[in-house]
Amino acid sequence: MGFLLCGVLALFTGLPLLLFPRHLPSVEKVDVEDRPVMMTFVTSLKELPIQTRKLFSNFTWLFISLCIISEQSITTGFVVFIAKYFQVSFDLSASMANIITGSVIIPGACTGILAGSLLMRLMRKRNPTLGLAGIAKFLIILSIFPALAVILLLFLGCKKIDLAGITSDYSSGAENALNVIEVKYQKTLRSSCNANCACSQSTYMPVCGFDQKTYYSPCHAGCTQLDIYEDLSGLIVRNYSSCQCIYQDFVHSGDTAFPGKCDNSCYNLVPFLVIVFFIVFLTACGQNASLIITLRSVAPERRSFALGIQNFLSRILALIPAPIYFGRIFDSQCLLRSPGCERxxxxxxxxxxxxxxxxxxxxxxxxxxxxxxxxxxxxxCRRDLDKKVPVDDNASSSPGDTTSNVSTQDSASTMTVNTVC
Known part of the structure; x- marks a missing residue:
């Protein structure tokens, strides 16, 4: 069904191509000086090492490419694992987590790209001599706000699950920090209260005890009875009673467990989504500016080659490794794993x-x-601008030529801003 839907969408997006004329205007009518510089395969292959060395010696192109690679690393890891984060932290289903992810990230990225284009156009209209140094300064200011927003996400997490035998002891509600990761789960899930139950770990069926502690299964909670009844709305309710492992004191008194994990009281989803939309929007705003720096920092005949190398580096250094090490980081916070044959x-x-x-x-x-x-x-960019702008030390020695020298210097400065930085 997905392939059929994509095929229909591709058909509709291809219809505007039919509006093009049957024959495009001939290239012969274009002046020789205005023709784009073409590189044949043999020539480009022979000059590939030389062109690559020249490209990597261009520090403006090199560092804006490294910046783009860093941003794509964040974007790739963020997009791949944000839906999983919604499932883990806010206890959402996989379908709902993916719907929320698409509803936030896609509109944020689209509106951000559009807003970034309009903002660059407005900046160029207000300052026609805006150069690459000014665009780079704009990107620096624009990047500070997403960094501050990411700091806010650090404090919108949820409390750790109170899982008996893993994050807390069976006999009390106090957390046992030594049993979080280091000990084997097969040993910690067993206690004197469920020693005679012969509980299996093949199926994870969490239940919430009356003491607000989550247990691996009704068997691990020491429950011996299953109560099935119909509530006032006509729904079938399953509860477990006579649970020997449920901790009881003057606050918690009861031996009943209910299917499902206990509520972790995490209600930060709405502010979390607002901040994520803000981050995606501002990040997308800088895409057009970074592309302008990439294209204008190299000669016109090397622009296609510069974009190709930049895309190659982005895939090698960002798109491929980012999901791997982000997944490793995400997996490092695992508290409980399902048992396997060998591992x-x-x-x-x-x-x-x-x-x-x-x-x-x-x-x-x-x-x-x-x-x-x-x-x-x-x-x-500032260094290249200082190299390109000529400074005439004798400009003030001849009063009659002051206007001429200033005019010449302003013209050279304007030309440099428009073509280099």
Whole structure:
């Protein structure tokens, strides 16, 4: 069904191509000086090492490319695992998490790209001599706000699940920090209260005890009875009673468990989504500006080659490795895994208290590196601008030529701003 839908959409998007004329205007009518510089395959292959060396010696192109790679690393890891983060932290289903992800990221990116284009057009209209140094400064200022927004995400996490035998002891409600990761789960899930139950770990069926503690299964909670009844609305309710492992004191008195995990009281979803939309919007605003710096920092005949190398580096350094190490970082916060034949299987529970600090802390670190690359790009543009703008020390020695010299210098400066930085 998905392929059929994509095929229909591709058909509709291809219809505007039929509006083009049957024959395009001949290239022969274009002046020789205005013709684009073409590189044949043999010539480009022979000059490939030389052109590559010249390209990497262009510090403006190099550091704006490193900045783009850093931003794509964050974007790739963020988009791939944000839906999983919604499932883990806010206890959403996989379908609902993906719907929310698409509803926030796609509109944020589209509106951000459009707003960035309009903003660049407005800046060029107000300052026709806007150069690459000014665009790089704009990107630096624009990148500071998403970095500050990521810091806010660090404090919108949820508390860690109170799972008996993993994050807390069976006998009390106090957390046992030594049993979080280091010990084997097969041993910690067993206790004197369920020692005679012969509980299996093949199926994870969490139940919430009356003591507001989550247990791996009714068997691990020491429950011996299943109560099935119909409530006032006509729904069938299943509860477990006579649970020997449920902790009781003067506050918690009861031996009943209910299907499902206990509520972790995490209600930060709406402010979290607002901040994520803000981050995606501002990040997308800078795409057009970074593309302008990429194209204008190289000679016209090398622009296609510069874009090709930049895309190649983005895939090698960002699009491919980012999901791998972001997945490793996400997986490092696993508290409980399903048992396997030779090794443990998929993760069942994560440490939702530490997960945002590890995941978004990595995004923040890469974002700071991206800002550093932008700062170096700005300094490179300023350096190239100082090299291109001529300074005549004898301009003030001849009063009659003052206007001429100033006019010449302004003209050279304007030309430099429009073509280099």
């Amino acid at each position: 443990d299987g998929a993760c069942l529970e994560y440490d939702t208290r530490r997960l945002p600090f590890v995941l978004f802390g990595t995004c923040l670190a890469i974002k700071l590196v991206s800002i550093v690359f932008l700062a170096v790009t700005y300094m490179s």
